[in-house]
Amino acid sequence: MDGSTLGDPALVQFSGVLKWFAAKHGYGFVTCDETGKDALLHQNTLNEFGQTSIAPGCEIKALTRRTSKGAQIVEILELQAEPVPDFLPEGTSEQEGRTYLPARVKWFCEKKQYGFVNVFDDPRDCFLHLNTLAKTGLGMVNVGEALGVELDDGPDGRVVVSVKSWS
Known part of the structure; x- marks a missing residue:
């Protein structure tokens, strides 16, 4: 912690890297740079x-x-995802000028590292890989969670190539 504060002397500005986060437990840890x-x-x-x-x-x-137990993050100021290699299935590509479509998570398995989403008003399943989530800083998604997705046609159907939190 670098000791700088923003108005409240009890608060300290902090920069670090996420070590791990478990949504099922409701917490994780960030290591200070x-x-x-x-x-x-x-x-x-x-x-x-x-x-x-x-x-x-x-x-x-x-x-x-x-x-009393150590430092606790009370407000996130900025979050930047780690660059991740492109692990998109063969036949998919990322193109400029796409629009994010509103979708909901139908099913996602952390162990298998993939799941499916459905774009609103379209019952077809769209494949979502964990690496696609990681590229944008999302670690896990929950069933029913709203997302913005960019899609491409893969050899076995539609594939999510970019995703963002829908807020």
Whole structure:
């Protein structure tokens, strides 16, 4: 923690990298760039920033408060996803000028690292891989969660090639 504050002397500005986050437990830890110590990131703080999940390796700028158990992130100021290699299935491509379509998560399995979404007013399933989520900083999605998706036609059907939180 670099010691700079924004108005409240109890708050300290913090920059670090997400070590891990478990949405099912409701928390994770971010390692401080400067000190190497961890700060707790609670699910509610992430939700207030407009996201329900986050991928390991994301860079975070935040405000922290010291508690009896250590530093806790109380507000996320900025979040940047770690660059991830392109793991899109063969036959898909990312093109400029696409529009995000509103969709809901139908099913997603963290263990299998994939799932399916449905674009509103379209019953067809669209394949969603965990690497696509990681490219935009989303670590996991929950059934029923609203997303913005960009689609492409793959050899076995429609594939999500880009995704964002729908807020």
